[in-house]
Amino acid sequence: MFTVTTAEQLEARHIVDVVEKRSYGVQLKGFCPPDTLQLARDKLAGLKSAFSGQNEFVRVGKAYIEIDDEPSRTEYHALALPNIRRIRNLFRPLASPIDELRLLLDEVWPSGAHLLQVEGRKCFVGIARFQGSGVDLTPHTDDLERNTPPGHGRQLLSQLSTNIYLQIPEDGGELEIWGIEPDEEEYRRLRGERAYGIERHLLPPPDFVVKPEPGDLILLNPRLIHAVRPSATSTRITLGVFIGYYGENQPLAYWS
Numbered sequence: 608m609f610t611v612t613t614a615e616q617l618e619a620r621h622i623v624d625v626v627e628k629r630s631y632g633v634q635l636k637g638f639c640p641p642d643t644l645q646l647a648r649d650k651l652a653g654l655k656s657a658f659s660g661q662n663e664f665v666r667v668g669k670a671y672i673e674i675d676d677e678p679s680r681t682e683y684h685a686l687a688l689p690n691i692r693r694i695r696n697l698f699r700p701l702a703s704p705i706d707e708l709r710l711l712l713d714e715v716w717p718s719g720a721h722l723l724q725v726e727g728r729k730c731f732v733g734i735a736r737f738q739g740s741g742v743d744l745t746p747h748t749d750d751l752e753r754n755t756p757p758g759h760g761r762q763l764l765s766q767l768s769t770n771i772y773l774q775i776p777e778d779g780g781e782l783e784i785w786g787i788e789p790d791e792e793e794y795r796r797l798r799g800e801r802a803y804g805i806e807r808h809l810l811p812p813p814d815f816v817v818k819p820e821p822g823d824l825i826l827l828n829p830r831l832i833h834a835v836r837p838s839a840t841s842t843r844i845t846l847g848v849f850i851g852y853y854g855e856n857q858p859l860a861y862w863s
């Protein structure tokens with residue numbers, strides 16, 4: 608199952624279906640209206656070139672997955688609120704799609720949604736990702752616990768991932784999902800010597816493939832192996848948000 612709907616029609620049960628892996632995901636068509644999409648592309652392209660001239664996987668904002676020691680942890684949390692406000696300001700006078708997603712989750716989820724805190728420190732949310740031409744986002748899983756401080760307290764029951772698609776190549780850029788959920792040990796074994804992701808030839812063909820259109824939002828379960836097909840010609844641009852799930856009667860908590 609894969610749910611295709613709109614932000615207006617989204618219900619908590621659609622999210623629970625992804626948590627419970629009854630559904631490969633939820634696609635919200637036209638989440639980001641055309642004027643916001645145009646503004647996002649214009650402003651983010653400027654930001655990205657200021658950042659790096661390279662044609663690879665570039666992030667604007669610091670992601671939780673980049674934390675690997677105490678200084679990078681301190682830097683991540685110190686930049687969290689300034690970067691949230693930087694993105695909000697970038698979209699003025701329009702609403703930032705990240706803020707709209709935060710409100711939507713708060714409205715739809717029975718006990719609401721808020722920014723994740725780890726050991727009392729606020730997280731960043733709303734990372735922009737540029738997947739340059741020829742870059743393969745190889746099959747992988749995502750797990751907050753890989754980068755949190757040991758014994759930091761509340762463990763997630765599940766993790767979701769949401770992407771808002773700003774620019775999608777004509778060729779490639781499909782999201783692929785496998786109905787395979789390796790545990791951490793199995794994942795490390797599949798990854799072998801690689802710093803990131805699993806070699807495609809070690810896996811069967813994906814169980815579900817979707818090509819989003821610009822403006823769409825897709826919610827998936829990143830504990831299932833997933834990947835993004837490369838494009839030979841152009842850059843794929845997304846805004847990414849992870850969502851922590853602690854049970855049906857608990858608030859959701861988001862971060863990037």
Ligand SMILES: O=C(O)CCC(=O)C(=O)O
Pocket residue numbers: 744749768769770781782829833834835845847
């Ligand atoms: O960009 C996408 O479609 C998926 C990216 C991804 O790996 C994730 O959302 O966890």
Ligand SMILES: [Fe+2]
Pocket residue numbers: 747748749768829833
């Ligand atoms: Fe992922």
